[in-house]
Amino acid sequence: MHILLTYDVNTTTPEGRRRLRSVAKLCEGYGQRVQKSVFEILSDEPGLLKLLDRIMRTIDEEADSIRVYRLPPDGFTTVRTLGQARLTPHNDALIL
Template identity: 35%
Template sequence: MLTLVVYDIADNRRRTKLAKLLEGYGRRVQESVFECFLSLEEMKGLHEKVMRRIQADEDNVRFYWIPPGAVAKSLAIGSEPPAPPQQAYFL
């Protein structure tokens, strides 16, 4: 499922660590917004990793789960629309 991860973190070090983590899960579409196609297990794992990297009393991280029907109706201007990562199979 498409998950938008949006954050507002003032501390440069924590913000950089979070961005590097998210780069392993999806595509950056704005400075503080990532599109990630994740299974339920991947979402749970990412949530746990994010919680270990932020200070909840200072930082703001939001996860928005977008249903497949809504993704098909999305419009992107200036970049590619959301799409699951391509998988390659070698035989």
């Protein structure tokens, strides 16, 4: 599956800034960071559920927001970019 994961983590507290780093670190294990709080993730359903479970145990449900969009198979390569944004190569081997 081609997934776009976007998040807003409330960073007004040191605890929030720690959560932000943790969420980013978790996502880095599953895909490519394409913007500060946007990841392109290649995963199967079990892998995605495992990631979401770990994120769920990391965030503050009252303060943070996670969105997980399913893209079409060409979603990463047909993205339109302006400014510094670039197409991001993915390592297909990530789909175990």
